[in-house]
Amino acid sequence: MRRITSPDSAQVLVFFALVLPLILLPAAAYAIDAAASVSAYARLEEVTVRSAEEAAQQVDALRLRSGGGIGLDIAAAVARVHDVMRSALPAARVISVAVSGVTVTVRAEQAVTLPLQLIGRPEVTLHAMAAARLAVGYESPSSLLPLPTSTF
Amino acid sequence: MELAICLPVVLALGLGVPAVVRIVDANAGLHAATEAAAGAAARAADASAAEATAQTRFAAVIALYPVRSSSLVVSLDDFSRGTTITATATGIVDIGWETMALLPAHIVIEAKAEVSAEPWRSRP
Numbered sequence: 001m002r003r004i005t006s007p008d009s010a011q012v013l014v015f016f017a018l019v020l021p022l023i024l025l026p027a028a029a030y031a032i033d034a035a036a037s038v039s040a041y042a043r044l045e046e047v048t049v050r051s052a053e054e055a056a057q058q059v060d061a062l063r064l065r066s067g068g069g070i071g072l073d074i075a076a077a078v079a080r081v082h083d084v085m086r087s088a089l090p091a092a093r094v095i096s097v098a099v100s101g102v103t104v105t106v107r108a109e110q111a112v113t114l115p116l117q118l119i120g121r122p123e124v125t126l127h128a129m130a131a132a133r134l135a136v137g138y139e140s141p142s143s144l145l146p147l148p149t150s151t152f
Numbered sequence: 153m154e155l156a157i158c159l160p161v162v163l164a165l166g167l168g169v170p171a172v173v174r175i176v177d178a179n180a181g182l183h184a185a186t187e188a189a190a191g192a193a194a195r196a197a198d199a200s201a202a203e204a205t206a207q208t209r210f211a212a213v214i215a216l217y218p219v220r221s222s223s224l225v226v227s228l229d230d231f232s233r234g235t236t237i238t239a240t241a242t243g244i245v246d247i248g249w250e251t252m253a254l255l256p257a258h259i260v261i262e263a264k265a266e267v268s269a270e271p272w273r274s275r276p
Binding site for chain 1 (some may be wrong): 154156158161162165168169170172173176177179183184215223247265266267268269270271272
């Protein structure tokens, strides 16, 4: 008995054997790796912003009480940035903390290992920068309203 | 016959990848919303305002992400200067018809953020 087979048989299998490793799998891996990178970047940015904000709250109390005005305690500000980064995102690294007047600028980086690593490098380094400024508030906003001249 | 072999692979890829991306996106969103809520609470004038501000901020941010039934618990301690404010949030990500790719119908995600209350804010 002779088995009759079509000349087109198994063409789909051959097509998938080529397309799957060359197009489908890399595209799927790229989508997952990209989502993981973006998620890690968003987290790094959040923590960098928070570390800058908390550093900008480290008022130099001695200077303020001695009448020197509002300024930042630089050592406390730098220590605060490292504390926040260490507790919230231990995988990240603080590159620099710059204190200029009442403004704190923080730069941080994080090496992220991609989950699937099918395309390109297995690890990407993400960078984030945030600046925060200490703004002097006041106890009662109405106290800054213009007063009638007859008061004086 | 050939299609019967190839279709499950294509379906698993086509449905599984968007599901994974959606979970990652939702997880990032929940973290962002929790962080934003804790930050808003830390800058509030008093404890009751902190709770309300945190909930409002959380709702505004989480609305942008594919998370449902999200809830936020803010632990304010005594809300004195410099104390730690802890915000914990949970939410559910619906995976929907990607369950065909052998994934669960939904998963529960959690996020936590800790922020110090402003050390120099006005006392209530």
